[in-house]
Amino acid sequence: MSIEALYGFFAVLIGLSIGSFLNVVALRGLSGESIVFPPSKCPKCGKKLNWYTNIPVISYIFLLGKCQFCKQPISVQYPIVESANAILYLIMFLNFGVSLKTLILWAVTSIFILICITDFKEQVIIDLHTYILIGLGLLYNILKLGSISILDSILGILAGYLIFEILARIGTITVKTRAFGEGDTLIAMGLGALLGWKMLILTIFISMLIQAIFTIPVLFIKYFKNKNYLSAFALILIVLCIISTKFANPNFDYYIIYLAILCTVLLFCLLIILKNIKSQESFCYLPFGPALVTGALFIIFFAKKILVFFS
Numbered sequence: 001m002s003i004e005a006l007y008g009f010f011a012v013l014i015g016l017s018i019g020s021f022l023n024v025v026a027l028r029g030l031s032g033e034s035i036v037f038p039p040s041k042c043p044k045c046g047k048k049l050n051w052y053t054n055i056p057v058i059s060y061i062f063l064l065g066k067c068q069f070c071k072q073p074i075s076v077q078y079p080i081v082e083s084a085n086a087i088l089y090l091i092m093f094l095n096f097g098v099s100l101k102t103l104i105l106w107a108v109t110s111i112f113i114l115i116c117i118t119d120f121k122e123q124v125i126i127d128l129h130t131y132i133l134i135g136l137g138l139l140y141n142i143l144k145l146g147s148i149s150i151l152d153s154i155l156g157i158l159a160g161y162l163i164f165e166i167l168a169r170i171g172t173i174t175v176k177t178r179a180f181g182e183g184d185t186l187i188a189m190g191l192g193a194l195l196g197w198k199m200l201i202l203t204i205f206i207s208m209l210i211q212a213i214f215t216i217p218v219l220f221i222k223y224f225k226n227k228n229y230l231s232a233f234a235l236i237l238i239v240l241c242i243i244s245t246k247f248a249n250p251n252f253d254y255y256i257i258y259l260a261i262l263c264t265v266l267l268f269c270l271l272i273i274l275k276n277i278k279s280q281e282s283f284c285y286l287p288f289g290p291a292l293v294t295g296a297l298f299i300i301f302f303a304k305k306i307l308v309f310f311s
């Protein structure tokens with residue numbers, strides 16, 4: 001086995017173990033229990049786990065996803081988090097080698113995963129996780145591991161705060177509810193610290209795309225179930241408008257007219273949807289935290305390619 005493969009193997013092992021720890025940290029963070037005590041136990045029957053039934057992913061497969069004592073199903077969250085953390089650790093290692101950069105990005109990745117768990121599970125973002133992210137972002141740029149200056153990093157924190165607070169306030173005016181939680185502001189500040197203000201703006205843009213790709217089908221199904229057909233139709237029209245821009249030729253003589261019609265239709269559709277929001281359709285469908293950190297991962301790996309794509 002080459003030394004590279006051996007290191008890769010270790011990256012996966014470390015990723016699995018820390019992933020297993022992240023499950024515990026996230027759940028006990030939500031329930032307010034201590035991280036160190038008590039030892040790992042089955043959440044259903046409370047029996048302590050043996051070392052050999054506590055091996056990340058492998059134990060889950062051998063136990064067929066059931067507790068060895070009470071035979072109750074074990075949440076699939078455990079192996080998913082463990083393998084996601086391991087895969088990302090391996091990818092970081094393959095991209096950045098044995099380096100301080102890899103080490104700090106491993107820590108960042110694990111914070112990203114913590115944010116996803118708590119946000120998906122209870123729509124909660126734990127402040128401490130985002131403070132650590134801000135700290136790691138600053139450290140990353142103080143050590144000059146990225147391509148931005150420490151000033152850019154600080155401006156990134158500021159930009160994260162301003163952009164999300166302004167968006168949240170606009171949301172409050174239009175739909176009478178905060179469009180983003182305070183947790184999202186804190187995540188954006190952390191991502192700003194890590195990536196700088198320019199890349200933060202691109203990250204937010206990509207995150208919104210990711211969010212839209214997942215939200216639109218959920219929204220459509222919801223409208224249809226609530227017999228809110230007009231909104232469902234408006235939603236399809238919005239998607240068609242967006243797709244049509246891909247095929248429109250900017251050199252076309254009537255491009256301005258096309259854009260004007262497009263904007264009118266978009267605005268009209270949005271008004272229809274806003275007017276027809278039924279009380280049982282809460283405005284925030286999916287947590288935004290996971291989309292934000294996924295956007296940031298895209299930037300970390302593909303910043304250059306993404307810039308080429310958008311230029």
Ligand SMILES: [Zn+2]
Binds near residue numbers: 069
């Ligand atoms: Zn059990």
